[in-house]
Structures are given as C-alpha cells and as structure tokens.
Amino acid sequence: MPLYRLRAVAEGPTYRNFMTQLTDRPTQPAPSVSAESPATPTVDVAALGEHLMGRWGDVRRTARALAARPDVKRIEGQSMAEHRERTMGQLRVLVDERAVHRAFPKSVGGDENHGGNIAGFEELVLADPSLQIKSGVQWGLFGAAVMHLGTEIHHQKYLPGIMNLEIPGAFAMTETGHGSDVAAVGTTATFDVHTGSFILNTPFRAAWKDYLGNAAVHGRAAVVFAQLITQGVNHGVHAFFVPLRDDNGFLPGIGGEDDGLKGGLNGIDNGRLHFTDVHIPREDLLNRYGNVAEDGTYSSPIESPGRRFFTMLGTLVQGRVSLDGAAVVASKLALTIALTYGAERRQFTAGSESNEEVILDYQRHQRRLLPRLATTYAMSFAHEVFLAKFDDVFSGAHDTDADRQDLETIAAALKPLSTWAALDILQESREACGGQGFLVENRLTSLRADLDIYATFEGDNNVLLQLVAKRLLTDYSRKFAHAGAGVMAQFVVDQVNDAAINRTGLRGLAQSVRDFGSTARSVGNIRDEDSQRQLLTDRVQSMVAEIAGRLRPASRLSKVEAAALFNSNQNALIEAARAHGELLQWEAFTDGVNAIEDAGTRQVLTWLRDLFGLSLIEKNAAWYLIHGRISGRRAQAITSYIDDRLLPRLRVHALDLVAAFEFTAEHIGAPIALGEEKARQAEARDYYRARRDAGTLPVDEKSLIKGLRA
C-alpha cells in the first residue's frame, strides 16, 4: 500500500507515522507510459475535465451555473456601500436557489453533505470572492459554529433562521490584539449564578472583536468566543450565541465600528464589536464541548483543556478547506486568461521580418506560465483529496481523533501553499497580459486584490506551516522514542554524511539516489515517478531529522533558552513544512495522473507532473547539491530538460489543459481571453497583407539603405 500519500491519508489513519511506515513502502511502478510515445499525443479534454471536476462535480456544475448569472456576478466599480448591499442580496439568491443547506443536519432540512457543500461554495469565487467569503461567514463559520459547537437545542432554535438568512450573523473569534493566537483572546464570559447568565465583557481595546464579516452592517447575532469563567476558574475559550442588533441597531451593552475600506473583498461588511456587561442566558453557551450547570459547575466531555480547545477549533476547519479550493479555482481562471491571451497575442518579430511571434512561443513566457499551470493541477488534485478527507471526517465515515488531527495537518499544509500560489499566479498572469492585465475588465487585478487576505486569514500562512512542522517533529520523535538519544544523534550525523538513506529504509531507491551523483547518467532516471518521489520525500525527512537534531538539547534547557533554540530554527521549520506540503501536492498529482485511462491524456499529464516535480527539485537544487543527493551536472540537466523538452512539449497542449477547466465565457469574462485580441491581430495582419499584395505598402527606409549598399 502506498503511504505518505494524500490518497492514502484519505483512506485511513496512515498519516500519523509516515516515517515509520515509509520503510515498508514498495516501489510501485507507475502505469507504463512510454518515454518515447507517439510524436504528439492528444488530450481528451472532456474526460480530463470530468476527472478534474471530481467527486462533487454535479454540485460544482450547479454552482458554476449560478456563478454565471448576471445577478450573481460582481459589478466592478461599485462603492463599498453598494457592493455590500449587492453581496447581501446575492446571499438571498443562494437561499432561494437552495444552495446553502447542504452541510446542515437533516433534522433541520439539511443534507449532511459536507464535501459537496464546500465544493459548491468554492466555485462562487468565479462570480465574486466577496460572495464566496460572505457566504462562508454566514453558513461556513457562524452557522457551522452553531452546528458543531452547539447541541440539538441550538440547532432547532437557531439553524433554520441562519439557513434562511433571517439571522445574518458574525463569527466573533478574532480580536484586534489576537489574530492567529485564539487561545489568548481577552473577551470574558463570566457565569453569574444569581441571574443564571453569562456576562460578556471586553476588558480593553485590544480585546475588541475585529475583521468580522457581517459585523459592520448586516449581523443580527454572532457566535462570540470568550474565556469562560465560572466559580473563579477560567476554563478557556468557549463559544456563545449572542444577539447583536434589532431593527433599531445595537442592543444594550454592545458597540462596534466599521472596519471600512479594505484592500479587497469590499462586498463584505467587516467590522468590530465590543461588549459591556452583556447578559447571555446560560443556555446560549454552545455547550457541546463544555457546559455550566445552574450552580456554576463546569463540565466537559474532554478533560484536557488543551485538547478541548483544539477539538473545538478543529470543527471549524472547513474555512481552510474552502479557501484552498477557492485558490485553486481562481488560479485556474487566471491561467485560462493568461494562456489564452499568450497564445493569441503577437509581439516582436524573431525569425522573419514581418510575422510577429505569439508570445507564448517565447521561452520566458512558457517559463512564467507553464510551471504555474503544473502547480495549479497539483493544487487541484490535492484539494480533491483534501476535500474527500474532510468529508470522511465530518460525515463520520472516518472520524477518529487521528483522522481529525490528520485533517488539521493537511489543512495547515495545503491552505498556505495554495493561497500563496494563487497570489503568485494571479500576479504573473497579470504581468503576462501587460497593460491589458491591469484593466479591471480582464479580471486579474480584482481577483488578486480579493484573494490577498486569504494568505493571512483563517490562520496566518506562516503560523499554519509551523503547526505542520510541529506535527512532523512529533511524528519524528515518536519514531525515535524507543531508540534513545544515541540513535537519534547518530541519525543526524548520518544525515550529514548522506548515509541516512539506507538507514531510514528507502529500500531499492537508495541505490538510484546514490547514482544521482554520477555524471555518467542522463537526466533519464530522475524523470521517472519513483525517483521524483524519492527526492522529494528524502528532503522532507532529512530536513525534519536535521532540525530535530538541532532541537534535541531543548529538553535540558530552561523554558526561555528552549524558546530561543526553537526560534533559531523557526525559518528552517517552516521550510520543512512547505516541503512536506509540496510533497503532498506531488503525491496527489501523481495519483491523479495514474487514474487517467486515456494514453494521450496521461502522457501529457505525466509531462505536466514532471514539470511540477522537477521544478520543485530545481527550486531546491541548492539543498540537493549540499546534501549530495544530486550532482551539479544533474542539476543542470534538470534545468535543460525543463527548458528544452517539457516546456516545448507542454506548450502544444497548453490550451487543452486550460480548456479542461471547463469555464464558460460567462466565467472568464475577460475580453482578452474571449477572442478580442485574436480579432485585432487578424485584422492587422490582413491589413498589411493586402497592402503588401497590392504594392501600396511604403518602402522601409532600412531596406532602402540595404538596397543601396547591395
């Protein structure tokens, strides 16, 4: 069974000890794809499109039909107030179209279809990211908090109004003073046994709730996260259902501010809230993971406050799932626009005097866009596996603690990579379209502005990657728990000597890795699937092992010294986590490719996967060279292979590969990707051709001079 692979992760609890289990991984040959297959394979666009649509393709198609409707699409240039009202109206359209109920309990009319629910919301980014995020606030955060943190009484009392938008609500977790560090929020909910209610207070300005969608204008209620204090004890962060406004505005004790203009997502009314002696009935504590009895006694099904906190937060992972998916959709759209334009736009003559080149035929243009297309495919396949894992956990199909922890780790690894990649892809696409890319009508600048915040909300990307690193270290130390310090230290020394490959048990692959040092071989043997996997996996393992070695003294240090030691490895930890995430993407991409039956499609997708894998190795070539995993000549051969083989091969199929994203003209929107540029180019060429044929084109002074000299 293949391990340390996203597919495997989604199928069972194998993520946990990947390093131990990796030992047992057989070298599984990929489906045979001849290295020298017929000159130009063809892509079965329709079948590839279906494959990319994935398990919830029907929901995605329904959502895309909605996203193509004029009343659901963004109108550019609206004022903030207009944009907010329009987005609110679109939420009502979603209610009318029954597009919001999928995740909710059947007891209140839902479908309990968690994966499909997210898939549908992700596609809304095509219409307007503000719509995606405001929907996410209402149903994915506010509603989901009531669903997951509340109990049946809360479901019956609040979910119907949340689902039909009678109760627009805010998700009041983040405070001005605390972003990603939720455990440290300052808001307090102190149980008062005399009135039988919790008293909410905001003790200082930094404890104001901040950046909350629906808080500035539309919110009638909120789920508020506060330190639960009863009988003089602080039991940590819990969630409360809190009414905010009636028709006359804020209720007594509640105040707030508008966050005002943002760098994007201005269709959402983000705002701040603060509470002064606001009384909440005891029953409005969302009490699934912690309850307070009438006499003030606290109880919880989870004894450890730390585990309780992470369990509560873990129920809210779906925000990260949907950001990851939206980043994939936006990246697909950006590359559809940039590659279509690049294949039609002509600029500069190269080989001939009069025919200008299509800019996508320039090597640099291919270098800019095709590796990003490969990354987008990797992100897309990885997201599909991530979404399946999410559905597995939330449907209850696989819902152990280990499953939930695995899901958290996958979310923390993939969301940073995809949201950063989306910004990078949107920007490169913008620049690749030049001045046209800067026009709002061509979509790229607005999408980039809206997606900017995806990198820091629902968990700052750098903080999330540290969670991944922590998990990698934990798994690593578990593996060595029985081995004692001597073995571990030895392991680290071995890393330096490059001998660790055998020791960690990468049987059968170790030999070929050692061969990478030989300059006698061609790039051939790192082009194949197993060699790429080996190089990518080895890097994650070695990085983790190296850091673990450096952190080892921490157990003997004071808390302050240990923190300093950890801090001095923080950057390396984050880079290790990134490498881990990239490996997950590569594994998902590879599984995705191997599931393709059509030989031509599989050949092209294999090239694209190779471009993804080899680009990762090229990007980290210094690491591979330093650690003796590849030779200098091999590193150069990888670059040549990308430039001279993969890019020209994939250039031929670039338009098919974006066609498989299945966007309609309504989704694309950008005139430059809908034939405008092609028509202009044709008109210009026809003009010159006609005048040349008629002999009415003026003589060029340059050719005149050449003629005189000849």
Added chain:
Amino acid sequence: MPLYRLRAVAEGPTYRNFMTQLTDRPTQPAPSVSAESPATPTVDVAALGEHLMGRWGDVRRTARALAARPDVKRIEGQSMAEHRERTMGQLRVLVDERAVHRAFPKSVGGDENHGGNIAGFEELVLADPSLQIKSGVQWGLFGAAVMHLGTEIHHQKYLPGIMNLEIPGAFAMTETGHGSDVAAVGTTATFDVHTGSFILNTPFRAAWKDYLGNAAVHGRAAVVFAQLITQGVNHGVHAFFVPLRDDNGFLPGIGGEDDGLKGGLNGIDNGRLHFTDVHIPREDLLNRYGNVAEDGTYSSPIESPGRRFFTMLGTLVQGRVSLDGAAVVASKLALTIALTYGAERRQFTAGSESNEEVILDYQRHQRRLLPRLATTYAMSFAHEVFLAKFDDVFSGAHDTDADRQDLETIAAALKPLSTWAALDILQESREACGGQGFLVENRLTSLRADLDIYATFEGDNNVLLQLVAKRLLTDYSRKFAHAGAGVMAQFVVDQVNDAAINRTGLRGLAQSVRDFGSTARSVGNIRDEDSQRQLLTDRVQSMVAEIAGRLRPASRLSKVEAAALFNSNQNALIEAARAHGELLQWEAFTDGVNAIEDAGTRQVLTWLRDLFGLSLIEKNAAWYLIHGRISGRRAQAITSYIDDRLLPRLRVHALDLVAAFEFTAEHIGAPIALGEEKARQAEARDYYRARRDAGTLPVDEKSLIKGLRA
C-alpha cells in the same frame, strides 16, 4: 580606479567594456571596520538620513513637505471620477507651488535641473502614486517629448502652456497591439506635399493608441508617435504634436475611449485614441532627429534609422528613472510601517507564560523583513547613482553616445529589479501586518495596487532585462573580437572547468575563490567586501560567457534557426541580466557604505550590505555549487551566518534604519505605525498586571490541573 561599479559609471564612460577593464581593477580595501567591533554600535540616524537624501536632498524635502499637505494626499474610497478630478486639481497645486518647472529649458523659465526634477516627482508617491504618474505623463512624458524631440520653435510655442497646465497632454506612444515593441506601431503620418501637412491615420483597431494618461478626459493635445511616410518611404517612428480636444470635445477625425477602471492608479484618466485623416502642419513634426522639407524630402542628423530610433527613445529614459526612484520611496514606506508594527505587536508566548513576544523577535519575521530592508537600502543607493548618471547625461556634463547607452542599460537593469522588489516588499509588509495590513487605512494594499503596473509600463520588465542581456553579450563579444573563435570556445570550456577565473584576470581574488571550495575555512572570508564582489561579479561574467558560447553557432544558422537558438536561451539571458542588475545594486550599496564616516553607522550598514550580498549568494547557491565556486558546507555556513548573526544584530537597529528614511507621521499615515498598536498593547498588559497584583484574575483551569497533579 574601481570599475564595473555604478559610481564609476556615473563618473565616466567606463561601463562599456567592463569585462575588459575589470582585469585592471585593484583590490581596493574597504575602510577598516573591525570584525569584532564594540558590542552594540549605534546608528547616527540624522547623518544617515542626510546621506540617504542624497545630492538632491533639498528638492526631496520640499517635495515631501508638499506630499504631507492634506490637499495633496489621496482620499481613499473616492469613485474613479472623483479621484481623477482630485488628481487633476493636485497637478494645479504643483504648478502653483512651482514644483514642475525644474527640468525645462531656461529659455522658457525652467531650471534645466534634470536630476532634481526627477527627485522631486519621485517623492510624490508618498501622497498618491496617481499624482506621481499623472505628473509624469504631463511633464515627464508629454512635456519632455516636446522638449527633447522638438526644437526651439516647439519649445517657445508649446512648453509654457504645458508647464502651466493650459495644455494638458497625452503621450501617445503605446498602441493596443504594441506595447514594448514601439518600432512596430501601426499609426501612420503620411506627408502630403500638396497641403504641406502630415495626415495621421489609425489603420486598424490594434493601432489605436492605448493606456494613455490624460487621454480619456483631460488631454487637450498629445505627442503622437507614428510611422513617418514621405515620398513613398517609411522613415520609422517619429513624434508629432497633435491637438486633441477643444471645449466641445474631440476635434474632427479624432476619436477615443476611456480605459475605465484599472487595478490601481485610478486617479489617472487613461484612455485610447484613434485618428482618421487628421491633418497636422508640417511644422508640428517634432523635428530634432528627423525633418521633412516642404518638397517632402526627408533628412536626419542620424543616418542609421535604427540608431535614430533608439536615440529618440533614449531621450525619454526619465520615466524609468522616476519609476525606479518611486519604487524605492514606496519600499521605504512599506518597511517603515511593517517594521514599526513588528516591533510593537505582540503575539504568542514563547519563553514565559504571560509575556507575549514582539513579533519582530521571531526569526521568521526577521527573515521576511530584514533582507528586504537590505534590498531597499541597495535600491536607494543604486538609484542615487542612477539619477546622477541621468543628470550627467541630460545636463550635458557627460553626454557622449556611450554615456547615453550606459544610461539606457542602467535604466533597463535597475527599473525591473526595483519595481518588482517594491511589489514584493509591499506584499510581504502587508502579510507581516496581518489583518491590519489589509485595511486600506494602513496604506499597504493601495500602494501595492498602484505600483502593480510599474512592472510592465515604461518597458515590460522582462523585455528591459533582455536589453541588458543584449548589451552584456555585445560587450562580451567585443572583448573577444580580436581573439577569434578558438579562444572564445576555449573560454567557455574553461568556465565549466572553473579555471576561467584566472583567465578573465581577477587577479588576487582568484586564489580566495578557489579556496571557497575548502571546507576547512570558516564563512569569514566570504563575509568581506572583496569576496562578495568576486562571487557576484564572477557569476555575471560566467553566465554571459556560457550563454555566448551556446549562441556562438547562431552566425552560421538561418535567421529562423538563429531565432530559435536565441529563444532557447532567453530565460538564461534574463537571469544573467538580473544578476548584473543585482551586482550594480551591490556596488552602489558598498560605495554608499564606504562613504559613511561614523564608525557605528558604518558597522551597521556593513552588516546590512552583507545581508544583501550574502542573501544574493544564498538565493543563487545552486549556481555557485554547480560551478564549484563554493562548497556545500560554505553554502550552509552562509545561511547560518545570516540566521544566527546578521539577523539578530540588525534586529537591534531595525527601527533606526527606518527612522533614517525620515518620514513624518503625515507621510506614514498608517495608524498601526503611529502608536495605535503600542497603546493597545500597553493597555492590555496593564489590565492583566493590575488584576494579577490585586489577585482578581481567575485561576487558569490548566494550572489548576497541574496543581492537583503536583
């Protein structure tokens, strides 16, 4: 005399054959800075600020005073129409404040102060990039074209109205179908001997002039670039003064469109123009570099059409100068905001239970911001030298063909690096400020949106870097012109064998380079100035030599084959050009550091320069490893030296280093960098401290459990 250095470039015509002349460079010792100077040196902020202000500090200070005025600053959230009118009004303020005349001829009331003029406009980016760019359109492009491409008659007739804004104008060069490839514009100006006028025509849609500031609303005239055709011969692109509108709108034969909303810079009314049989008097050809007599005879002081074209375009280099400078100013502002916030914002506890860390004390945060601060200093010093070179050429002090070509090459190298860096710095600063960074009030998102287009206008960055690469190849081939093919081929082979260091004559340094391969030495000897220079210089030379070797067969190939060969090296060429630009920045930074007299300031700046230089080497470590210039152990030592030494040392001085940028509160604007965050943090800490002291803080459940277990 030190060569291949920006300072040297500015002093004389030494850029041309840098590779030949590098042979003669003496190893000039840097002013002595003890490796182990007193524990914590101090920065003389005022003196450093003065140094950074540079030669035109007085003009910069005047412009900054203007940029701090409420009526000159941007109002966020205005509609496009409001923003356009406000920006136009601000141009009038500039006229009233005599801020626009500096560059113009004394004959029309100007100062002929070219460097100072640009310096002043650059600082306007602090108030609103739309103001900087709309000013640039009016006086830097439209006005400068009349000044540089026209003759005395045009100066007297048009410049006064351009200067006082009676004639707002557009610079009509770019066409929808032709961006960076100006030579291929489709607009024609055909001389009609009967009427004695040029007849302007737009032959097809792709030849519409596009993206022109002032074209959509305010422009009364334009300088239009068109193919000059007379007596059946096309003499290439020339500029014409063309009236566009009177009070009733477009004049006969002229039409256009509004470009509409853009990703930024919406204070500028960009638009499109087209011409149908528009008659222009013969005298309105801006005829400095090409004239047509009454009988239709064409004449030019420059015989070669190619050289003539590049000379005309070369007079318009100031746009690139000012974009480079504005990118520096914006980067300084972004880092002032992010570093100030990072030094005050607290998040997560590390060493102690209750004291949260200032986020700038996290290694990752330092890794994100401090190398970018080093880059900003490098850009700042490089820009100052660039501006001096510009002034030298345009004042006539050093105005040979070689000087102009050098200036073009410097512009083409620095503008791409600084405009890309500014986007990167603005984005990283935004993310480093989390949700606060996304609020428009904190400046970063709007600046980023506005500066986005800097990467592709006034020459697409990738196209500009190709110009640099072309120059590097030309200089290289000149050097070997006398040597014959055998030597050149040999040279390339030598590169691979790493023996080229002696051959290219890096006397005295070659030994230490070879020593880099030894793992016995510490990082010490690549920390010094000469070793960094050696590594950076060697890389540029070797890359150029390698590519030249690969391109060598081109002379024996058909045009189509040669183009394909060139294309297959396009990416490598652009990377070589980037390396060249980075070396220019490093040299300017080093000269800037060495000119500092105060020992403490020089020490800190030397660390910052080292961070810049070593970060470049780290970024390109794969190249250095592949080419045997450094060993793997040395590469790791560089990373450790950055992480363990340079970052912690510079962290201490980070606020001084941004204080030296000398921005006032009015320039910074962002509340999070003006004490707001600090006050919030203090209030929160005081709250907890008071309650802890009073014994009224609830007991933490966690500590309760610990207590029970103890």
